[in-house]
Amino acid sequence: MAGAALELWQVAKRFQGVVAVDCVSLAAAPGRVTGLIGPNGSGKTTTMNMITGLYPTDAGHIRLDGVDIARLAPHRVAALGVARTFQNIRLLAGESTLHNVMLGAHRHQSARLLDVLLGLPAVKRSEARETARCEALIDLVGISHLRDSAVGGLSYGDRRRVEIARALATRPRLLLLDEPAAGMNFAEKRALADLVVAIRDMGITVLLIEHDIEFVAQVSDHIVVLNFGREIAAGPPEEVRRMPSVIEAYLGTEDA
């Protein structure tokens, strides 16, 4: 699978006079992990919401493999191979892990309604293939023992894994992770870091929003730092961590 190249150029967003994103330009290279960091309220989630089509941009371009997606509806952006997880986990609590992950896969089942109603063998084969693919993803994220468990009863970290597996089930070329390590303990974060690297090694481009600077530095090939809706620094993790502007804006705060 070839990861998509994401490019933002002078992107801006205001909410009734509040400047959420002032002027952000960034590039996420294909098949690499780009970390997007910054203090609370610096515009990270708003940027992600513009990339996925949830918010239309007020200015600038967002290009996916050169195609401007800035004003496309969320389902059209998703159809181009963009998947995401949310800061506040969004899953069907009463349904099993497998059922939740299968929801991500359904976009790829092309069977006609009549064929499904007739239960044709080709439809059953396609369903079996998709089930096997989703089971493999559940295994990849490390929760195969929770395949049939209702997700409402799972730990926070495991629910995050279900969300990532569901996003992967859509066969993304670009995966956006919004604070995936939030609320995780040390061991869970270490396993998550391995998972993010495994996803990158599958060829998928990853854009990662995260507060935990150690975690971001560990998994990112490139880091972009926002403050007050503007990009204040960008570069390799070790370089960015040493920049005085970053230390002042981010690492010096209680979020670091």
Ligand SMILES: Nc1ncnc2c1ncn2[C@@H]1O[C@H](COP(=O)(O)OP(=O)(O)OP(=O)(O)O)[C@@H](O)[C@H]1O
């Ligand atoms: N829907 C909205 N309506 C009004 N203001 C908003 C909306 N969404 C975000 N904002 C404002 O835009 C600014 C940027 O918010 P955003 O959530 O993008 O920041 P963030 O960097 O993701 O913060 P956090 O790390 O706390 O999640 C904040 O001042 C926020 O209050």
